[in-house]
Amino acid sequence: DVKVTQSSRYLVKRTGEKVFLECVQDMDHENMFWYRQDPGLGLRLIYFSYDVKMKEKGDIPEGYSVSREKKERFSLILESASTNQTSMYLCASSLRADYGYTFGSGTRLTVV
Amino acid sequence: GENVEQHPSTLSVQEGDSAVIKCTYSDSASNYFPWYKQELGKRPQLIIDIRSNVGEKKDQRIAVTLNKTAKHFSLHITETQPEDSAVYFCAASDAGGTSYGKLTFGQGTILTVHP
Numbered sequence: 250d251v252k253v254t255q256s257s258r259y260l261v262k263r264t265g266e267k268v269f270l271e272c273v274q275d276m277d278h279e280n281m282f283w284y285r286q287d288p289g290l291g292l293r294l295i296y297f298s299y300d301v302k303m304k305e306k307g308d309i310p311e312g313y314s315v316s317r318e319k320k321e322r323f324s325l326i327l328e329s330a331s332t333n334q335t336s337m338y339l340c341a342s343s344l345r346a347d348y349g350y351t352f353g354s355g356t357r358l359t360v361v
Numbered sequence: 362g363e364n365v366e367q368h369p370s371t372l373s374v375q376e377g378d379s380a381v382i383k384c385t386y387s388d389s390a391s392n393y394f395p396w397y398k399q400e401l402g403k404r405p406q407l408i409i410d411i412r413s414n415v416g417e418k419k420d421q422r423i424a425v426t427l428n429k430t431a432k433h434f435s436l437h438i439t440e441t442q443p444e445d446s447a448v449y450f451c452a453a454s455d456a457g458g459t460s461y462g463k464l465t466f467g468q469g470t471i472l473t474v475h476p
Contacts, residue, residue, distance in 0.1 A: 280461050346462030
């Protein structure tokens with residue numbers, strides 16, 4: 250059973266802080282994704298990665314960056330946290346393009 | 362890019378009734394359509410998916426239909442039970458090309474099944 254693990258379930262950060270959200274998957278999946286989930290807006294893609302050191306912007310990349318130094322780990326970075334980045338962040342991985350995602354448990358980030 | 366619209370946003374049914382959630386997509390290149398169920402406080406989980414080479418797929422009480430011409434697909438749940446209560450998301454992707462299977466999600470439907 251594929252596991253996608255997000256390091257923190259809840260985080261509270263101050264405005265202007267640099268924030269790191271970590272995601273690790275254990276099934277050698279090529280593709281990894283970061284979404285944010287907000288009520289009424291569904292899941293919106295921030296960034297994704299299809300290989301080590303490869304990344305592409307999603308629909309809402311502004312204010313975020315990512316890092317994928319190893320195949321199993323995909324990190325989301327908030328360069329300077331702002332209150333409008335308060336949200337649920339979901340990491341996901343997939344074996345290949347026509348397979349569904351396996352999601353992590355999510356990190357609920359509050360920026361104060 | 363792809364745009365997925367999902368309706369209704371909320372759906373309330375009595376136990377034993379059927380529930381139908383509908384989605385439309387904009388990109389004719391999309392060819393993979395999964396559905397996810399998210400229970401309160403939990404991660405979204407894949408419940409069924411359909412690829413563009415088929416028109417319908419069933420798995421016990423759940424079925425999905427796809428109309429490529431009209432660019433819409435639907436989730437059908439029969440004989441609903443209280444444990445079906447959750448948020449349901451549809452999604453679409455172009456599984457070929459350079460999209461790497463990135464999914465575009467609908468806004469979600471909150472399904473409540475009353476005992």
